[in-house]
């Protein structure tokens with residue numbers, strides 16, 4: 518059975534990062550092992566002022582050393598929200614020691630949206646994430662994260678303009694990613710993602726655009742791709758699955774009467790991932 522090392526924060530309430538990645542990867546038929554980077558009461562979005570934050574750097578170091586001593590090896594490593602730029606050097610040192618020779622590294626920078634950094638992040642954090650992009654087999658930023666990492670003005674990039682999207686993808690490949698995927702691209706009223714591979718292949722997948730937006734959909738999207746790709750080895754299928762899964766999760770959330778602060782109810786459509 519394949520085993521993915523998920524390196525993200527644990528936010529107790531609000532459904533994002535590890536609490537999204539683990540169930541999605543399990544439903545995909547892949548084991549998830551977690552390395553928590555930080556522990557928060559909620560995510561850091563504006564709906565939860567006063568959130569708690571505990572950095573777990575020392576515990577990460579001890580855990581990684583323990584796993585190296587045990588000789589554990591993972592089929593893939595998937596990083597998301599870290600919380601501190603200092604984590605990057607540690608991960609660059611330890612990921613190669615824990616990854617099988619044919620293993621894959623997936624990097625979801627997870628630090629910005631709509632051109633704005635999430636609470637607590639800045640240009641230094643974007644630069645640190647770019648150092649993870651250097652070692653990525655696949656990197657999955659949204660346009661905001663890609664622009665902030667590459668020093669491109671977000672306002673000048675149109676997610677509906679293929680040339681603009683390709684320019685940003687080329688920037689990520691030049692930064693060292695073997696393959697790059699931009700999420701949130703738009704075409705003919707639809708929304709989706711465009712992949713550019715090391716070989717120069719371009720693949721776009723689109724689905725219905727729903728105007729409602731929920732926190733955590735980026736984490737849902739990346740986790741579906743990682744789970745599906747690690748199990749099937751088919752990246753086009755994994756992207757199609759993720760692009761279509763997110764609107765299904767949003768529709769299921771809108772039908773529910775819980776408040777928007779409860780996040781996206783991906784649990785209602787997890788069955789779409791079983792044996793997919």
Ligand code: PXL
Pocket residue numbers: 526528533534557559560561562598627635732733735736
């Ligand atoms: O969904 C990305 C994410 C993950 N973890 C934490 C966050 C966010 C986005 O705001 O605050 C703690």
